[in-house]
Amino acid sequence: MKIKKLIVVSALAISITGAGILATKVTDASNEPNLAEKLDQGTAHINYEQPMFDRIKDKSVVKKIQDSWDRALKVLEANKIEAVQDDKAWELINSGDVDIEFTNHLTQKEAFSFNAAFNSEVKKEALKSGDYWPALLLNKSEGKAILFWERVNGEVVVVNLNQNLSKGTTPSWSVEGPALEYK
Numbered sequence: 001m002k003i004k005k006l007i008v009v010s011a012l013a014i015s016i017t018g019a020g021i022l023a024t025k026v027t028d029a030s031n032e033p034n035l036a037e038k039l040d041q042g043t044a045h046i047n048y049e050q051p052m053f054d055r056i057k058d059k060s061v062v063k064k065i066q067d068s069w070d071r072a073l074k075v076l077e078a079n080k081i082e083a084v085q086d087d088k089a090w091e092l093i094n095s096g097d098v099d100i101e102f103t104n105h106l107t108q109k110e111a112f113s114f115n116a117a118f119n120s121e122v123k124k125e126a127l128k129s130g131d132y133w134p135a136l137l138l139n140k141s142e143g144k145a146i147l148f149w150e151r152v153n154g155e156v157v158v159v160n161l162n163q164n165l166s167k168g169t170t171p172s173w174s175v176e177g178p179a180l181e182y183k
Contacts, residue, residue, distance in 0.1 A: 046104050052096035065094075068132035072150040079182045081158070083137040083146050095134040095147065102138060109170045114145075117161045117173040123147060126157050126179035143171070156182045 033041065049055070053062045069092070077084040084090075093101045098118060103111040118136075127149075134149035143163025150156050160176040 043108070047099040049100065051100060052094050065133045068150040069135045071154070072132075072135075072148055072156040075150075075154070075156040075182050076148065076158070081146070081182075083139065083144075089141060090137045090139050090146075093136045093138055095136050095149075098136055102136075102140075107170055110172065113170075113172040114161070117175050118145075118147065120159070120175045122175045122179050123159050126159065131157070145173075151181075154183070158182065 033043075038046075053065075056062050073084055091101075095118075098114075103114055106114065128151065130152040132150040132152075134147055137146040137148065139145070143165065145161040147159040147161065148156055158180045160180075161173055162176050164172045164174055
């Protein structure tokens with residue numbers, strides 16, 4: 001009887017220990033790296049989300065945003081903004097997808113620099129309640145970006161970003177001048 005109890009208790013202890021070890025290995029392998037590990041790996045700037053419009057269930061919202069971009073581009077074209085005149089070199093990117101479409105492909109240092117310019121005080125001060133969702137026109141070959149959005153009154157706000165290249169250093173990005181408004 002004592003031998004049976006010993007065998008049962010031993011088997012139970014081995015099963016619990018095995019399950020614990022297995023659970024630890026599974027959860028350790030599936031953990032995402034923390035921020036410190038991502039910084040060390042140079043991948044802290046990479047985002048793996050789906051594009052923003054794919055995540056929006058109400059497609060009428062997507063249409064309203066895209067329609068506002070179309071209206072804004074017409075205003076910029078009427079004001080002879082370079083990016084709209086030479087549209088072959090410029091790529092239109094949803095500002096919510098800049099990471100997926102652009103910064104994921106940069107070095108961590110350049111991506112941090114771009115994000116700092118993209119989210120600058122100039123942009124924050126220019127945004128007003130009621131403004132439509134921003135978009136970005138990007139010219140990778142010239143190192144230029146134009147962040148723009150439409151106001152509820154039909155005016156269009158533009159924030160120009162430029163890539164700064166110095167020999168032997170990582171490219172960096174900065175805001176060029178104040179936000180501009182066009183009618």
